[in-house]
Amino acid sequence: MTNPSILYRGGRLYCPADPRATALLVRDGRIDWLGVDADAPTADRVVELDGALVTPAFVDAHVHATDTGLALSGLDLSGARSAADVCAAVAGFAAELPADAVVLGHGWDESAWSDRRVPDAAELDRAAGGRRVYLSQASIHSALCSSALLAAAPEATGVPGFDASGWLRRDAHHVVRELALGSVTEAQRRAAQRVALRRAASLGIAAVHECGGPEISSEADFTAVLALSGVDGPEVYGYWGELMGAERARALGAAGAGGDLFADGALGARTAHVSVPYDDGEPGACGHGYLTSAQVRDHLLDCAEHGMQGGFHAIGDAAVDTVVSGFAGAAEVLGVERLRAARHRVEHAEIMNKRLIAGFVEYGIVASMQPAFDRLWGGEQRMYASRLGLRRSLESNPMGAMHGVGVTLAFGSDSPVTPLDPWGSVRAAVAHFNPVQRMSVRAAFAAHTRGGWLAVPAGAGGRDPRLTEGMLVPGAAATFAVWSTPAGVDDGGLPVLVSASAEERGPDDPTPLPTCRRTVLRGAVIYDGEDAS
Known part of the structure; x- marks a missing residue:
């Protein structure tokens, strides 16, 4: 028995192949038709969009669901001064x-x-x-x-x-x-995970990449999040960050053996591995590298042996250099093309240079990045400048440069490090503190939608991201979000995110962001703003 067909009409669709489209028909979880209202076929049900914008749903490419839920329902210290x-x-x-x-x-x-x-x-x-x-x-x-x-x-x-x-x-x-x-009970963990996934759905996010590993979560916690995939909420694709753990990652149901497999720490803790000492740390302190290039190489070879996508957490340029050197070692064994075909990932990649970016291009490395890092900590007066000095601060998070040479970008939040906030992340990439690194709205939106699907290996969850995931086209999965756009829609069909005033334009731009009215995953409604109210 087939599910009822649903016609969404009277809106505006972000569909570059048919920019005039105002309606789409959903049948059996897929987009069966799209076009203008006047040409719409009959359907079992009709949903009036009342002028709302319809876009592909977001993918958050780096989250920690339990920590996010605990932060949302626990003690939030982000406002402490x-x-x-x-x-x-x-x-x-x-x-x-x-x-x-x-x-x-x-x-x-x-x-x-x-x-x-x-x-x-x-x-x-x-x-x-x-x-x-x-x-x-x-x-x-x-x-x-x-x-x-x-x-x-x-x-x-x-x-x-x-x-x-x-x-x-x-x-x-x-x-x-x-x-x-460990003091958190199983019931509290499950509740926290559901809180996090419900929040994601309410923001137009239809899939998340859960990053776990033996240093940041238990196997039980990781598999519990995976078990909630698509259960009245977003799909969950898991990454298990354990060195030489490809076989274990597969056994746990992970999409990849990577994510938070730490090559270094974080800039906030001065543990990110940088090549030039911190400006505000102990004399000569450059953070900490947790892996060698030989370990990176061997982990990639282990992933190849088990047919798994691999990846690493690398923030500082010294850590990224270690990772890229490990890729070079793996390429000597596997060949560059086999290495590229695996679409391995690096999470964060905050401090880069042209040579390291070239390594991402050569080995086909996907960059899982968080634009909100620049919004919160970039510029002349914030944490990056304190830790690194102004010049290195402005060179951080070079997503614009990476996009410009063809590196596949997948945007996310690293929640709860930064909040789940997809439109805020798109705007952060568009309004990067360094104008040289700014992206177009269209490119940044693609990185937070289609890029998230492309970052997951083919076959994970029974899907092939190389086809039509993250697009509104006939035959694609009916995975989309419906938006109210208080600042309007630009000529390209996406929301206006930045002010027309040059003085206001930037990471703290006051332009109101879109609000989600409905999120649909493969035809099923996982968030309805009317029900929530």
Whole structure:
């Protein structure tokens, strides 16, 4: 028995092949027809669009669903502007918790504070009434911990990254993170995952790439997120970041053996591996490289042996250089064309140069990037400039240059590092702090829609991304979003995202962004704004 056919009419479709289209017919999960209202075929049901814009739905190419859900429903510290703000927020949140609960918070970013002193372990003890406290920094690569939590994790003492002040990085952070998140019950985890996926659907996101691994999540957590794929929400494609773990990734149901397989850390924690020392770190400090080029090579060979897509987290230019060198080593064994055909990925790729970009082109590496990083931390006065100096800051996140030479881009949020916000990410790429790196709305939108499908290997989820995923054309999957566009639609058929005023145009542009009215995944409605209201 076939599903009822549905005609969506009276809108405006982003369909470059037929820019006049105002209607589309959905039958059995696919787009059966599109064109103008007057030519529309009959259907079992009709949905009036009332002038709304219809576009392909977004794909978020890098998320952490459980952490996102916990951040959405837990202690949000993104608004804190001082150590006192953090302590006040902890005190208010902890007062509602049982005495034996762990206080979990996320999102503080001292780089934006006028006084960059962070609260120490003793201050967190007092604020939380003696409860264990774990507060992840915006990058998720370091955290503030109370004395009570440190006492519960004696194995972290003396491990690289440990500091008695309670601000932990590197391996010590991994130890306390595992302990803190281990306090979350299975029911809480499932609830958090559903909260995250529902939020994604409400923003016009129909698929997410979940990045897990032994250093950031458990196998049970990872597979639980995968089990929710397409269950009244977005599809989930998983990446398991374990070195030499291609066989394990396949057994877990992952699309690839990569994602957060760490070649380095993060700029916020000064653990990203850079070739020139940090401007605001210890003298000569260049962060930390966690992999060698030989390990990168061997991981790619392991992926080839098991027929898996691979990938790495690499932020600093020294880490990216290690990864590209590993690709060169793998190419000597496999040949360049076989390596290119696997469409391996690098997550973030924030600090690049022309030579490294050329390596992405040569080996067909997909760049999974987060435009919001530039919006939040780029420019002359923000974190990149503090860590790297102005020149290197302006050279960061070179998505425009990479797009210009043909690197496949897949945009995402790294949520909860930055919020789920697809139109905000498109605007961030369009309004990059460095005008040289700015992209067109059309190119940035493609990177956040079709690019996300192209970043997933053919066959994952029973689909082939090389065909019509991320497009509104007859025969394609009926995966789209319906939008209200308060600032209007431009001549190319996409929403106006930036101001006509040159003074207002930029990462903090006040132009109102589109709001999602409905999200459809393969013909099924996974979000309806009318139901939500």
